[in-house]
Each structure stands twice: as structure tokens, then as C-alpha cells.
Amino acid sequence: MTPHSSLPKVGILAVQGDFAAHAEMLQSLGAETVEVRTVADLESCEALVLPGGESTTQLQFLQEEGLFEAIKKFVAKQNVVFGTCAGAILLANDVQHPAQESLGLMDMTVLRNGYGRQLASDVFFGKSKLQPTPMEMVFIRAPVIEKIGPGVEVLAEYGGKPVLVQKGNLLAATFHPELTSDATVHRHFLDMLKANAAEREAVSAQQ
Ligand code: GLN
Numbered sequence: 001m002t003p004h005s006s007l008p009k010v011g012i013l014a015v016q017g018d019f020a021a022h023a024e025m026l027q028s029l030g031a032e033t034v035e036v037r038t039v040a041d042l043e044s045c046e047a048l049v050l051p052g053g054e055s056t057t058q059l060q061f062l063q064e065e066g067l068f069e070a071i072k073k074f075v076a077k078q079n080v081v082f083g084t085c086a087g088a089i090l091l092a093n094d095v096q097h098p099a100q101e102s103l104g105l106m107d108m109t110v111l112r113n114g115y116g117r118q119l120a121s122d123v124f125f126g127k128s129k130l131q132p133t134p135m136e137m138v139f140i141r142a143p144v145i146e147k148i149g150p151g152v153e154v155l156a157e158y159g160g161k162p163v164l165v166q167k168g169n170l171l172a173a174t175f176h177p178e179l180t181s182d183a184t185v186h187r188h189f190l191d192m193l194k195a196n197a198a199e200r201e202a203v204s205a206q207q
Helices: 021-030 038-045 055-065 067-076 086-090 184-206
Strands: 010-013 033-036 047-050 080-084 090-095 106-112 121-128 135-140 143-150 153-158 162-169 172-173
Touching: 010 021, 021 033, 021 047, 021 184, 033 038, 033 106, 038 067, 038 080, 047 086, 047 184, 055 067, 055 086, 080 086, 080 184, 086 090, 086 172, 106 172, 135 153, 135 172, 143 162, 172 184
Parallel strands: 010 033, 010 047, 047 080, 080 172, 090 106
Antiparallel strands: 106 143, 121 135, 121 153, 153 162, 162 172
16 A cells, blocks of 8 residues: 555646646655546546646636636535646636636635746745745746735745645645655645545545
């Protein structure tokens, strides 16, 4: 048995962007991953990663493939979803700079490419609740989380802005934890899956 053999299968939207880096990191932590390109792929999974890349291209693909509605249903069924950078933009319920349609699942306002040129693409260290030492953060034309709604927890921040946030089964990072050797954020994501699976089991045992 692998250490995480009881974990649900993790789907990774594999249209464009750095999906392979997420797969590699999750596999190194013992999780099984599936590349998601169709609704049927998504239905074989119990958790999903929306990777970085270009949110406009990804959004168009989701709409064309029926995945846009399928992901909303997937979240309504209490599955865990993790969005990084472009993926965080897709999860937000308010996208600006420029305005763009999104899945509208996470109560936050994001500004695309919001850090301007200084922070266009670079590595920084910021404070995180997940570890005592500063967390390494790779920003690539990152969005700024400008506002968060009630109940959205800030797990890490950089430059006075939230950069890793969670609400229930949803996790969003404006940086790229899959591009460092620090697996803390992915480990947290797998812990969310374990907690979610345990909760489901408890509920079905009561029924
Ligand atoms: N700037 C990209 C967008 O707006 C996101 C960049 C990234 O995912 N690294 O979609």
C-alpha cells in the first residue's frame, strides 16, 4: 500500500499551462493523478487542480468542453479544488483588469497581472500559517487578491496581500507552489482531501 492509497484520485486540468509540475509534486507525495480534458475525465476524480497558465485560454476550453458547468457541479458535490494563478482567477467570483467571466466559486476579487512589472515573474518569501519559516513563492504574471469575502481564510500573504486562501473545500494560490521544491501547500491540499474523505465516511455511516 502506498502512503496515500486511501486518497481519492486527483484530477489536473491538462489543457495548457504547468499541469505536469502539479502531477509530479502530487505523485511525489504518493497521490494518484489523472489528466483532465473532458467531463468524463473529471467524473473519474474526487479532487481537482486548476493549474497556472493563461486563464482566458483555459476559460474558453472549459466552456467549449462543458467542463465549466461540470466543475461547478463537482464543487457543489463537496469535492476539493485547488487553483493556482490562472486557476485562482478561474475560481474567483469577481475578476478585473480586465474583467473576465469565471466559475464564481471563491468569494474574492482578483486583478489579473495585478502586481505590474516589478513582480511580473520572480521568487519571494512570504508569511504562511502552514509553516513557521517563510514560504518560497514563485510569481509569474500573478493576479492580486484585492478583496476576500467573509469566511475566506488567508493562509499566506506577501506584500500585505493574501496569496494563499481557503474556503471550505476550495484552495487558491496566486503563486506557483508546484514550481519549488517545497511541498507544503500540496501536502495541505492532500490533508484537505483526507479530511473531506473522513467527513464523507462519517456522514454515510450515519445514514
Ligand atoms: N496572467 C495569467 C492570467 O491572467 C496568469 C498567469 C499564471 O497563471 N502564471 O491568466
